[in-house]
Amino acid sequence: MSMIDSLQDIQNSLLEWFRGNGRHWIPWKLKNDGSIPHSGESISPYQIWIAEVMLQQTQLQVVIPYWEKWMKVFPTLTHLSESNLEKVLLIWQGLGYYSRATRIHQSSKILIDFVGKDKDQDPNSWPVGVDQWMSLPGIGRSTAGSIISSAFDLPVPILDGNVKRIFSRLLATEQPSNKDEKKLWELSSLLISTLTPRDFNQALMDLGAIICTPKKPSCLSCPLQNFCVAYKKYDPDNFPKKEMTKIKPLQEIGIGLIFNSNGELLIDQRLESSSMGGMWEFPGGKKTSEESIEKTIEREVKEELGIVVKVGAKLLSFEHNYTHKKLYLTVHFCEWISGKPIPLASQKILWVSPDKLFHFPFPAANTKIISELHKHLRIKIKKP
Numbered sequence: 402m403s404m405i406d407s408l409q410d411i412q413n414s415l416l417e418w419f420r421g422n423g424r425h426w427i428p429w430k431l432k433n434d435g436s437i438p439h440s441g442e443s444i445s446p447y448q449i450w451i452a453e454v455m456l457q458q459t460q461l462q463v464v465i466p467y468w469e470k471w472m473k474v475f476p477t478l479t480h481l482s483e484s485n486l487e488k489v490l491l492i493w494q495g496l497g498y499y500s501r502a503t504r505i506h507q508s509s510k511i512l513i514d515f516v517g518k519d520k521d522q523d524p525n526s527w528p529v530g531v532d533q534w535m536s537l538p539g540i541g542r543s544t545a546g547s548i549i550s551s552a553f554d555l556p557v558p559i560l561d562g563n564v565k566r567i568f569s570r571l572l573a574t575e576q577p578s579n580k581d582e583k584k585l586w587e588l589s590s591l592l593i594s595t596l597t598p599r600d601f602n603q604a605l606m607d608l609g610a611i612i613c614t615p616k617k618p619s620c621l622s623c624p625l626q627n628f629c630v631a632y633k634k635y636d637p638d639n640f641p642k643k644e645m646t647k648i649k650p651l652q653e654i655g656i657g658l659i660f661n662s663n664g665e666l667l668i669d670q671r672l673e674s675s676s677m678g679g680m681w682e683f684p685g686g687k688k689t690s691e692e693s694i695e696k697t698i699e700r701e702v703k704e705e706l707g708i709v710v711k712v713g714a715k716l717l718s719f720e721h722n723y724t725h726k727k728l729y730l731t732v733h734f735c736e737w738i739s740g741k742p743i744p745l746a747s748q749k750i751l752w753v754s755p756d757k758l759f760h761f762p763f764p765a766a767n768t769k770i771i772s773e774l775h776k777h778l779r780i781k782i783k784k785p
Contacts, residue, residue, distance in 0.1 A: 415608065423603060424603070428468070445522075446524055449548050451505065454505055478513055489502050490679050511537060567608060613625075649722070654686065658770075660737070684702050708742050711738055
């Protein structure tokens with residue numbers, strides 16, 4: 402029997418498994434009273450949209466506390482659209498990939514014009530088209546499909562990482578999943594249940610998270626075992642096919658902690674157009690091959706702020722990994738010698754008391770510096 406001939410059986414097997422084993426407790430998939438929505442019933446797209454963007458690069462168990470905190474600070478689309486970006490970034494701090502937060506903030510301005518401030522609690526006022534959602538910053542086809550099927554119970558296919566893995570194993574595709582997306586999207590479109598699309602898409606995501614995991618999938622417990630070509634003919638661990646892993650380049654970064662006579666630290670805010678735009682950081686930058694880290698800090702501070710500093714004792718050195726690169730950061734205390742600091746390479750600078758640093762949104766690497774600085778200064782801080 403071909404995969405096409407098995408579509409109804411795959412649907413039925415997956416939905417039956419989901420009824421007994423699915424993650425029915427995910428908070429943004431529930432109604433306001435905590436109950437499970439009925440078939441065809443619409444629920445708040447706002448909560449689902451925020452969660453889906455958070456989940457784009459982050460696992461569910463990490464996202465939940467951030468989502469709960471977000472909903473306390475920005476309980477509605479109106480609250481979010483009327484907030485400033487800095488507050489949004491502060492709540493997002495620690496989740497990484499900060500451009501997601503910036504795009505959410507941008508999208509809130511667009512959505513509130515479409516939905517209306519007086520109607521943002523009504524799911525029926527929100528867009529239901531894939532193209533409408535994909536026109537928003539940071540929303541791709543799969544995210545749009547997940548929002549629409551989850552909020553409105555409409556039959557829109559998805560293809561997130563979990564679903565790609567399941568389909569790659571069902572078909573035993575020889576291409577890496579990102580190079581075979583057309584075929585995987587076709588399967589997702591054929592499979593989507595028209596009767597219970599919300600449950601079906603969630604069942605796919607849950608199967609990928611619980612059973613069809615990246616390593617050592619629990620094939621003997623899988624409801625789709627009889628339909629899976631990788632299980633029948635190959636080792637499912639070998640699917641999806643992997644691309645060659647690229648070696649991450651290592652960049653050395655020198656960072657200066659500059660104090661004034663009042664014991665305040667100098668921080669600067671990244672340009673909106675830059676990576677992690679709107680976040681705050683300590684001045685510094687990339688080391689060139691011919692200079693020492695101390696010279697790097699002196700040069701970068703001069704270029705960024707127009708001041709001369711003398712580099713003093715080292716606070717710490719550490720490695721920080723991103724998906725595409727590795728950083729080795731070295732942090733030194735600096736003495737301010739001359740010049741008046743101005744934001745030559747940033748949008749704003751501030752002198753801030755060390756015990757107030759956690760009131761500003763910093764990238765994760767900088768939060769490690771702040772924690773170490775507080776230990777050095779023997780400041781006990783409770784993060785907001």
